[in-house]
Amino acid sequence: MAAEPTEPKSRYLHYLEAVTGPLEDKKRFRQYKARVKRLPGHYRIAAEALERYLMHFGPADGSGAMQMYEDLAELLERSAADGTPIRDVFGQDPVEFVEAFMANYPLGQYRRRERRRFTDAIARAAGEEPASSRSDDL
Known part of the structure; x- marks a missing residue:
């Protein structure tokens, strides 16, 4: 059903991808899920929890999200191959870890920029100097 990279996509595939998103991203997601399924139990639990968090708060973009997954x-x-404990991977604050993890991806950077804009707008509304104009960083 998928077209070869060198041949043009059929009208049906164009329509299908317009409705469901790129088929290549769906294939990549299935491959990611298979990789997670092969992880040892506690690593798999951590991966599934992080995936659930990313589904709610992470990027919505297919290809950007797929690279992150x-x-x-x-x-x-x-980490599993090296025997690294889960806490050594995620630290004591898993939310801090995941936020730093997301910031490494383009849409994660977008979220950081929008947070800064929001914080600056509230500071201006409160009659304060925005954080982005001060030397300290958010």
Whole structure:
């Protein structure tokens, strides 16, 4: 059903991808899920919890999100192979870890920029100097 990279997509595939998103991203997501399924139990639980968090608060973009999920799988595969404890991977504050993890991806940077804009707007509304104009960083 999928067209070869060198041949043009059929009208049906164009319509299908317009409705469901790129088929390549769906294939990549299935591959990611298979990788997570092969992780040892506690790494798999951590991956599924992080994935659930990312589904709510992470990027909505298919290809950007897929790169993040693939990197997550690689991180946990390496950690499992090295025997790295979960707390050594995620630290004591998993939310801090995931926020820093997301910031490494383009849409994560977008979220950071929008947070700064929001914080600055509230500071201006309160008659304060915005944080972005001060030397300290958010």
